Amino acid sequence: MSLPAYASTGQRVWYYSFRVICGLIFAFLIIPILVIIPLSFNATDFFTFTPEMLRLDPEGYSLKHYEDFFTDDGWQAALRNSFIIAPIATILAVVFGTLAAIGLSQSHVPFRRAIMAILISPMIVPLIISATGMFFFYSAMGNFLEDTFGLSQDFVGYIKIILAHAALGIPFVIITVTATLVGFDHSLTRAAANMGANPVTTFFKVQMPLILPGVISGGLFAFITSFDEVVVVIFIGSASQQTLPWQMFTGLREQISPTILAVATILVVISILLLTTVELLRRRSERLRGMSPG
Amino acid sequence: MSSTDMDTGPVLAADGTPLKKSLARALRRQKMRALMLIAPLLLFILITFLIPIGQMLLRSVDNEIVSATIPRTVQALEDWEFVEGGAPPGEAVFEQLYEDMLIATEQKIHTRLGSRLNYEMSGMSSLFRKTNERRLGRFDLEEPLAPQFADIDEDWLDPEVWFTIQSNSDTVTAGYFLAAVDLQRTPDGIESVPDFSAIYVKLFVRTIILSVTITFTCLILGYPIAWLLSNLPAKSANLLLILVLLPFWTSLLVRTSAWKVLLQQQGVINDILVWIGLVADDNRLALINNATGTVIAMTHILLPFMILPLYSVMKTIPPSYVRAAKSLGATDWTAFWRVYFPQSVPGIGAGAILVFILAIGYYITPELVGGTDGTFISNRIYYHISSSLNWGLAAALATILLALVMVLYWIYDRMVGIDNVKLG
Numbered sequence: 001m002s003l004p005a006y007a008s009t010g011q012r013v014w015y016y017s018f019r020v021i022c023g024l025i026f027a028f029l030i031i032p033i034l035v036i037i038p039l040s041f042n043a044t045d046f047f048t049f050t051p052e053m054l055r056l057d058p059e060g061y062s063l064k065h066y067e068d069f070f071t072d073d074g075w076q077a078a079l080r081n082s083f084i085i086a087p088i089a090t091i092l093a094v095v096f097g098t099l100a101a102i103g104l105s106q107s108h109v110p111f112r113r114a115i116m117a118i119l120i121s122p123m124i125v126p127l128i129i130s131a132t133g134m135f136f137f138y139s140a141m142g143n144f145l146e147d148t149f150g151l152s153q154d155f156v157g158y159i160k161i162i163l164a165h166a167a168l169g170i171p172f173v174i175i176t177v178t179a180t181l182v183g184f185d186h187s188l189t190r191a192a193a194n195m196g197a198n199p200v201t202t203f204f205k206v207q208m209p210l211i212l213p214g215v216i217s218g219g220l221f222a223f224i225t226s227f228d229e230v231v232v233v234i235f236i237g238s239a240s241q242q243t244l245p246w247q248m249f250t251g252l253r254e255q256i257s258p259t260i261l262a263v264a265t266i267l268v269v270i271s272i273l274l275l276t277t278v279e280l281l282r283r284r285s286e287r288l289r290g291m292s293p294g
Numbered sequence: 295m296s297s298t299d300m301d302t303g304p305v306l307a308a309d310g311t312p313l314k315k316s317l318a319r320a321l322r323r324q325k326m327r328a329l330m331l332i333a334p335l336l337l338f339i340l341i342t343f344l345i346p347i348g349q350m351l352l353r354s355v356d357n358e359i360v361s362a363t364i365p366r367t368v369q370a371l372e373d374w375e376f377v378e379g380g381a382p383p384g385e386a387v388f389e390q391l392y393e394d395m396l397i398a399t400e401q402k403i404h405t406r407l408g409s410r411l412n413y414e415m416s417g418m419s420s421l422f423r424k425t426n427e428r429r430l431g432r433f434d435l436e437e438p439l440a441p442q443f444a445d446i447d448e449d450w451l452d453p454e455v456w457f458t459i460q461s462n463s464d465t466v467t468a469g470y471f472l473a474a475v476d477l478q479r480t481p482d483g484i485e486s487v488p489d490f491s492a493i494y495v496k497l498f499v500r501t502i503i504l505s506v507t508i509t510f511t512c513l514i515l516g517y518p519i520a521w522l523l524s525n526l527p528a529k530s531a532n533l534l535l536i537l538v539l540l541p542f543w544t545s546l547l548v549r550t551s552a553w554k555v556l557l558q559q560q561g562v563i564n565d566i567l568v569w570i571g572l573v574a575d576d577n578r579l580a581l582i583n584n585a586t587g588t589v590i591a592m593t594h595i596l597l598p599f600m601i602l603p604l605y606s607v608m609k610t611i612p613p614s615y616v617r618a619a620k621s622l623g624a625t626d627w628t629a630f631w632r633v634y635f636p637q638s639v640p641g642i643g644a645g646a647i648l649v650f651i652l653a654i655g656y657y658i659t660p661e662l663v664g665g666t667d668g669t670f671i672s673n674r675i676y677y678h679i680s681s682s683l684n685w686g687l688a689a690a691l692a693t694i695l696l697a698l699v700m701v702l703y704w705i706y707d708r709m710v711g712i713d714n715v716k717l718g
Contacts (some may be wrong), residue, residue: 001507011626022522025515026537032552033544035300035562039555047555048562064543096335100566103331115332124703125696128672129350130343132692135679136353167342172333176370207634228545231657235679250549252662261555264548271543275536278543281357 033268040065040261047258065262075259078247085243086159086226089165093222096166097173098215102207104174105181117172131235134164138236157241164232169222176221180214180285190242213285217278224274347696354689357467360459363407364394368463372390376457376481383456387705388439392430413684414469414479415458419447457481494674494691501670504588505653511593512600512649513642519643520604525613535605542598551657553591557581557663581666591663596652600645607641640709647706651699671695 001013052060069075089237098223100119104112122130138160145156184207192202208215228246237246244263251260307316361368370390374383398404408422424447433442445452456479461479462469467481476492477484486492519538523531541549556562564578573579581587619629657672664673671691678688 014626018518018522025519026534028515029541029593030537031547031598032556033541035550036552036555045559046560048560048565090336096338100332100335103328106324106328106331108321109328109332110325115336118307118344119335119339122339124651124699125347126651126672126699128655128675129692129699130347130695132675132679132688133343133346133348133350136685136689137349163342167339168340224543224545224692228547230547234676237533245545245547248551249658249662252547252551260551264545264551267548271545271548272540275539275543279536279539 008240034260035266037268040258040265042258043259045258047261065258068257068259069262069266072259074242074261075244075247078242078244081241082227082244085161085165085241086223089162089169089225089226090219092162092166093169093173094215094219096219097170097222098177098211101174101177101181105178105184107186119174120171122167127168127229127231130168131166131232134232138164153238154240157238160236161227161233161241161243164236165226165229166222166227168232169225172221173215173218176218177211177214180211184210213281217281220274220278224271341383350689351693351696353686354470354693355466355468356686357462357469358465359407359410360462361465363398363403364391364459365396366390367459367472371456371460371463374456376453376459376460376479379512380453381453382440382453385438387441387456388443389451392433392439393445395425395430399425399430403553409683411458413473413687414456414462417449418455418458421447421455425450454481467686470686471694473687474690474694494671496662497669497671498694500667501672502655504668504670505650507589508592508596508653509600509646509650511589512597513646515593516597516604516645517638517642520601520608523601523605524608524611538598538601541594542602544659546595549595550591550662553587553594553663554582556585557590576593582663583668585664585668587665588660588670590667591659592653592656595659596649599652600649603644603648604638604641608638611637643709644706647702647709651702651706654699655695 003012007015038053039049041045041061041063042050042053043060043064050060054060103109104116104119109115142153142156142160145151145159146153151159152168188206189202192206193199197205228245230243230249233241233243233246234249237243244267248260248263251257298584304312304314307313309316321363367387367390370387374387377427385407395404398407404422404425405419406478411422412419429446433439439564440451449455472478472484473487474494476487478487481562523534523538526534531611558564558584559578559580561582563581564573567573568575581590616629616634620626624632654670655672656670657676660668661669661673661676664670672695675688675691675695678684678691
C-alpha cells in the first residue's frame with residue numbers, strides 16, 4: 001500500500017489526496033461524537049462553543065449539566081429503569097440464545113435454514129414494524145396478566161418491555177455464539193463424556209469456557225440493543241418505565257436542555273468500554289481457535 | 295452375491311440390533327436433542343415477536359366492529375341497493391337501526407363505530423355521536439322512524455351514508471390498505487382520494503428516495519474507507535477500524551443529539567462557516583428540520599453498516615490480481631475498474647441492501663432532525679398509533695413496509711445468506 005519509488009507525479013498526487021479524502025471521512029465519522037464531549041462541560045445553556053470556551057478560559061467550563069443529571073429525579077428514574085430492564089433482558093437473551101445456538105450447531109438439524117431465519121427475524125424487521133405489532137399484542141397481554149394474576153400495572157409494564165427487548169437482543173446472541181461454535185471441536189465433548197462427565201458437567205466445564213467469548217460479546221450486543229432501544233419502549237411502555245433513551249428522545253423533541261449532552265458523554269464513555277471489551281474478546285477467541293496469528 | 299453372504303444377515307451392533315437401525319436411532323436422537331435445545335427459544339420468539347407481528351397483519355384487514363355493533367341493521371341492509379341520487383333504505387332498516395342503536399348507545403360503543411366509519415367517509419363520526427341515548431329515548435315508536443332519524447341529522451337519509459355502512463359490513467376489509475395507497479371506495483368503484491388528502495403514496499415515494507440517497511452517500515463515503523482498511527497492514531487497519539466501530543457502538547440518540555447540536559442555525563457547523571466567511575451571518579444554512587438534516591444524520595448513523603460488509607469482502611480480494619493487471623500494461627484506473635471493482639460488487643450489494651433495509655424503517659432520527667419534509671412513513675405510523683388512533687391504517691402501512699423489507703431481505707439472503715451476517 002505504500003508508494004513505490006518509481007511513482008509518477010500524478011500517482012503521488014492521487015496517493016496523498018486519497019489519504020486526505022479518507023481522513024475527512026474518518027473525521028465525519030468520529031467528530032460528531034467527540035464534539036459533544038467538550039460541549040457538555042459548557043457553563044452556559046447554549047449548544048455551541050462560547051467565546052470563553054474557545055479561549056480555554058476555566059470560567060467557560062463547568063460540571064453543572066452533570067450535576068443536573070445526577071440530581072434530577074426524572075433522569076435518575078430513567079437511569080434506574082434502564083439498568084433494571086437492560087440486564088434482565090440480556091440474561092434472558094443470553095440463556096435462550098446460547099442454548100439454541102448450541103442446538104443449531106449440531107450436525108443434523110432439520111429445517112436449519114428456516115429456524116435460523118425465524119430466530120434472526122427480530123433483527124431484520126424494522127423496529128417501527130416490530131413496535132407496531134408489539135403495541136397491539138402486548139397491551140392485550142398486559143391486561144391479561146393484570147386481570148388473571150392480579151399483578152400491578154407497573155410490574156407488568158416492566159415485564160412487557162423486558163420480554164420485547166429480550167426478543168430484539170436474541171439474534172445478536174445467536175449470531176455471535178454460532179460464529180464461535182464454527183471452530184468448535186466436538187470430539188472434546190465426546191472425550192469428556194467418555195471419561196464419565198454427565199452432559200451438564202460437560203457443558204459447563206468443557207464447552208462453556210471455550211465459547212465464553214462469543215457468549216459475552218453476544219450478551220454485550222444484546223445489552224446495548226436494549227439499553228439503546230427507544231421505539232419499542234415508546235410504543236409499549238408507560239411513563240413509569242421511562243428509560244434513558246426515551247428521556248433523551250423527549251428532551252430532544254420538546255425542551256432541549258444541555259443536560260442531554262452530559263448524558264450523551266456518559267453514554268459515549270460506556271460504549272467505548274463495551275467496544276474495547278468486545279474487541280479484546282474477539283481477538284482472544286480468534287487466537288484460541290488459531291484463526292489469526294496476532 | 296453368493297449364498298454364504300446372505301446367511302450372515304445384516305451387520306449387527308454390540309447390543310444385537312441391526313447396525314442400520316441402530317444408526318438411524320442415534321441420528322434421530324441427535325436430531326431430537328438439537329430440536330429440544332432450540333425449542334425454548336423458538337417458543338419465546340413465537341410468543342414475544344411472531345404472534346404480535348401476525349396479529350398486526352390481521353388487524354390491517356380486521357373490520358368486525360360494524361357487524362358487531364349494528365348486526366341487525368347490517369342484515370336488513372343486505373337487500374338494499376345503492377343508486378346515485380336514489381332513495382335511502384326503507385322503514386324496515388330504520389327499525390333495525392333503532393334497535394341496534396339502543397343497545398350500542400347504552401354500551402356507549404356507538405361513537406367508536408362512528409370514528410371507524412369516519413375513516414371511510416367524513417361526517418360519520420358526528421352523525422353517530424349525535425344519535426345518542428337521549429335523542430333515541432324521545433322517539434315516538436307509533437310514528438315512522440326514518441323521519442325521526444332525519445330530525446337528528448339529515449344525513450341519515452343520505453344514500454351515500456348507507457352505502458358506506460353497507461360496503462363496510464364485511465368482517466374483513468381492504469379499506470385500510472386502500473387508504474394506505476391513497477384510494478377510497480366510492481359508489482362508482484375504487485377511486486383515488488382528492489389531491490389534498492393524498493399523502494401516503496407521496497410519503498412512501500419520499501421514504502424510498504431518501505433511503506436510496508442515504509444508501510448512495512454511504513456507498514460513496516464507505517467504499518474508499520473499506521478499500522483503505524483492506525489494503526493497510528493488519529495493525530494499522532485494526533486501529534482505524536476502531537474509528538468505524540465506535541460510532542457503531544455509540545447510542546443512536548447520542549449521535550442524533552450530536553447532529554442536532556451541530557446542524558442548528560446557531561450550531562457549530564454554521565458558526566464555522568460564518569467564521570470562515572463562506573456564508574453570511576444573516577443567511578445561515580438551514581441544515582436541520584428538513585430532508586438535508588435527515589440525509590446527513592442518517593448517513594453518519596448507517597455508514598458503519600456499509601463499511602463492515604464492504605471491508606469483509608475486500609479483505610478476500612487477492613492483491614496479486616491488480617498487480618498482474620498493471621504488469622500487463624493496465625493503467626491504475628483500468629486495473630481498478632476492470633479488475634478490482636467487479637470483485638468488490640458482492641460487498642457493495644450486501645452493504646447497500648443492509649443500509650437500505652435499515653434506512654427505510656427508521657423512526658427516531660427522521661423524527662428529531664427531519665422537520666416536515668424529511669420524515670418517513672414510519673413517522674406516519676407512529677402518528678396513527680399515538681395521536682389519530684387509526685390503528686387499522688397504522689397496521690396496513692406497517693404491513694406494506696414489511697412486505698417491501700421482506701422482498702429486499704429475500705434478495706439479501708440469496709446474495710449473502712442469512713447465516714453469513716457478521717457483527718463487528
